[in-house]
Amino acid sequence: MSDDTDSTAASCYLDEKTFRLSCGLFLEHSSFLNDGWAWEEVNGSEKEGYMKKTVMVPCRISSTPCQSNQSRLVDGDDALLEEEQLCDQDEAVGEPTAAEGQAAVRYEYHVLYSCSYQIPVLYFRASTLEGRSLSLEEVWNNVHPNYQQRLLQGPWDTITQQEHPLLGQPFFMLHPCRTEEFMRPALETARAERKGVNYILTWLSVVGPVVGLDVPLSYALAVGPPAPKAEATTAASTASASASTSGPD
Amino acid sequence: MADDKDVLRDVWFGRIPTCFTLYQDEVTEREAEPFYLLLPRVSYLTLVTDKVKKHFLRIMKQEDVEEMWFEYEGLPLKWHYPIGVLFDLHASNTALPWSVTVHFKTFPERDLLHCPTNSVIEAHFMSGIKEADALKHKGQVINDMQKKDHKQLWMGLQNDKFDQFWAMNRKLMEYPTEEGGFRYIPFRIYQAMSDRPFIQRLFRPVSADGVAHTLGDLLKEMCPSAIPQDDLRSLRKRASSTVLRKTKGALALTIIQDKSKTVR
Numbered sequence: 001m002s003d004d005t006d007s008t009a010a011s012c013y014l015d016e017k018t019f020r021l022s023c024g025l026f027l028e029h030s031s032f033l034n035d036g037w038a039w040e041e042v043n044g045s046e047k048e049g050y051m052k053k054t055v056m057v058p059c060r061i062s063s064t065p066c067q068s069n070q071s072r073l074v075d076g077d078d079a080l081l082e083e084e085q086l087c088d089q090d091e092a093v094g095e096p097t098a099a100e101g102q103a104a105v106r107y108e109y110h111v112l113y114s115c116s117y118q119i120p121v122l123y124f125r126a127s128t129l130e131g132r133s134l135s136l137e138e139v140w141n142n143v144h145p146n147y148q149q150r151l152l153q154g155p156w157d158t159i160t161q162q163e164h165p166l167l168g169q170p171f172f173m174l175h176p177c178r179t180e181e182f183m184r185p186a187l188e189t190a191r192a193e194r195k196g197v198n199y200i201l202t203w204l205s206v207v208g209p210v211v212g213l214d215v216p217l218s219y220a221l222a223v224g225p226p227a228p229k230a231e232a233t234t235a236a237s238t239a240s241a242s243a244s245t246s247g248p249d
Numbered sequence: 250m251a252d253d254k255d256v257l258r259d260v261w262f263g264r265i266p267t268c269f270t271l272y273q274d275e276v277t278e279r280e281a282e283p284f285y286l287l288l289p290r291v292s293y294l295t296l297v298t299d300k301v302k303k304h305f306l307r308i309m310k311q312e313d314v315e316e317m318w319f320e321y322e323g324l325p326l327k328w329h330y331p332i333g334v335l336f337d338l339h340a341s342n343t344a345l346p347w348s349v350t351v352h353f354k355t356f357p358e359r360d361l362l363h364c365p366t367n368s369v370i371e372a373h374f375m376s377g378i379k380e381a382d383a384l385k386h387k388g389q390v391i392n393d394m395q396k397k398d399h400k401q402l403w404m405g406l407q408n409d410k411f412d413q414f415w416a417m418n419r420k421l422m423e424y425p426t427e428e429g430g431f432r433y434i435p436f437r438i439y440q441a442m443s444d445r446p447f448i449q450r451l452f453r454p455v456s457a458d459g460v461a462h463t464l465g466d467l468l469k470e471m472c473p474s475a476i477p478q479d480d481l482r483s484l485r486k487r488a489s490s491t492v493l494r495k496t497k498g499a500l501a502l503t504i505i506q507d508k509s510k511t512v513r
Contacts, residue, residue, distance in 0.1 A: 043444060115451050116380045116435075133358040160372065161362045163329065168446035170362050 012180045012187055013118040014199050016047075021226035022200040023051050023111065029222045040110075042166050050166065051111040051200075057212060059105040059126070059142045061134060103128055105142075109213050111204065112165065119179045120200060122207050123164055123171040136161055139172055139211075147210045159211070174207055182206050196225030261411045263290035265336050266346040269301045272320075275353055276313040281305060285346065289409060290333030293374070294319055294326060295364040296407060305351060314353045318361055321349055325360040329373050330439075338439050371403050378402065381435035382421055384451075390421055430454050434462075438472050448472060 014022075023039065030037035036055065042048040110123040126134040139159065143151070151158055162173040183203060190197040201223050205215045264287040271281035284304045288297055295317075302317050319326040321339050326349065330338075340347050356363075364370060378399075382391035391399075398417050405414025424430045431454050438448040448471050455461055468476050 115449075116383050136363070163327070163362060163446060165447075165449070166445055169359055 012184050014113070014120060015118065016113055016115060018199065018226060019113040019120060020047070020049070022198050025198060025223050025226060026200050026204075026219070027051065029219055032222075033216065033218065035216070048166075050113070052109065053213075054106060054108045055213075056104050057107055058102055059134075059138070060100050061103050061105065061128060061138050062100055105134060107212060109208075109211075110164070110171070111200065114176065117176055117179070119176055119183075120203055121176045122174050122204070122211070122213075123162070124173075124211055124213075125169075125171045133170070136172065142212065143210065151210070172211075174211060179203065198223045198225050257415065258411060261289075261291055261414075263333060264288060265290060265332060268346040268348050269298075269304075269319075269351050270348065271305050272350050272352045275305075275309065275351075277305075277308045278310065279308045281308060288332045288336075288347075290331065290336070292332055292406060292409075293330075293370050294328040294332060294335070296367065296370050297332075301351060305353070309353065316353075316356050316363065316365070318352050318356055319349050320352060321347075325357045327361060328364050328370075329362055334439055338441050367407070371407075374403060374406065375399060378421065384433040384435045385421070385431040387432060390423070394420065434467070436467065436471075438468075438475075440472070440475070 027037055027039055035053075037051055037053045039049050040052050042050075105126050105128060107124060107126045112121050112123060113119075114121045126139055128134070136159065140148070143159070158175055159172050160175060161170055163169070164171045183199070183206075186202045187197060187199075201215070201219055204213070205220070208215050267286050267288050269284045269286065271277070271283075275281070282304075284301050286298070286301065288294075298317070298319075306314060319328070321335075324339060326335055326339075336347055362369075379388065379391050382388050394417070398420075401413060402417045404410070405412075405417070434452050434454055436449065436452065439446075440448075450471060452467055452470065453462065456466075465476070
């Protein structure tokens, strides 16, 4: 591997500081648009935090929640089902439409940083207005068919239920293993054109829509990468990021 | 690693005698008898409790049964944590057997992950292995292994086969000193009284001046409040080869904070 390839490979990953700074810039524009993103700090630690946004969307849900949430009473040895098949619509297809309805569902999106993989990861959860959590099947049913196709093709691109690493509660997560694959072209192009790229913006624009999260076009025009002299301006950037999350006045 | 073999075996074969009692409000056709089982510390609740499920299903109607879940003193037990971690975290100071309550209704959606099949457990297990290898070897070892090797790791755990498991796991535990050993130590620190589920951060096995980090160094940096200053001297084990809960290529440390500030 040539040095060039190595440095390109390295740049497909995101260090924690750049994550924070990129989020900061993203949040500034969000504040301007008043579209609901906020920075959540962890345990009063300035360094550790994540971006969060809550939206209400109309969704198809089961009106008989017990049936959709109930796991099949299978023996522990049921290794037939691959994880992709768990996301399959077999059961939903068989269900009569009378068992489904439209309802306003509260989707909560969190953008966290994974230090193990050095990339951002998208977590989300969904619940009805009555506070009932949506099942994996219901969430899957609300993924656009085009995206369902794509997700089913790659075993490591599925939506799975995971424990939120900071809150300890069940969330859904879009598996991060392919992040490098789709970030590489964007980052390489930017490099070639000597233009900076805001990693978080680029990444979220790709993964967000898969799970119903839109990133308006104005972000692409307004949000750039953190300044190269980030070391000198870290305090200032973080301060302005914190300020911007105090919300629109 | 050869001298560690005894310790590895002791860790693998660790068992927790457990008494499973059906939740009193569950609807049964006859009175429910408790069920006793020795649980492997390194495994997962939903993987080793088929017998528990069968035992209680015998006296219940199908319509009264949904996804089985476990609770200890009102706290839903996270099946995706190793059993040993759950016990050490919540019940290590109590008398054995460990008393766990079994539920078949009102699954606590906000607290527990669903576990409909063994594939879900396998996926979680493998995902932990991969993350640990990402930290140790940038994922190179796990990616170089074949699918059947991954399967062997899982089957070794599922069927409680130490040799089968370690035939594969030893590749993941290789510490090439000439290449600087592990890139980072995969660890998680669990604390009973904490907002966050665990502490997990990047930590190098060796300091900038080439001195091997110890367990004490790790704890001092990640969890200083847990260690009284004068106890640090007694934590001499090397972080990178310590066999404290060495499971699945990842190090899981359990810290219980009680008045005496015991470190396990």
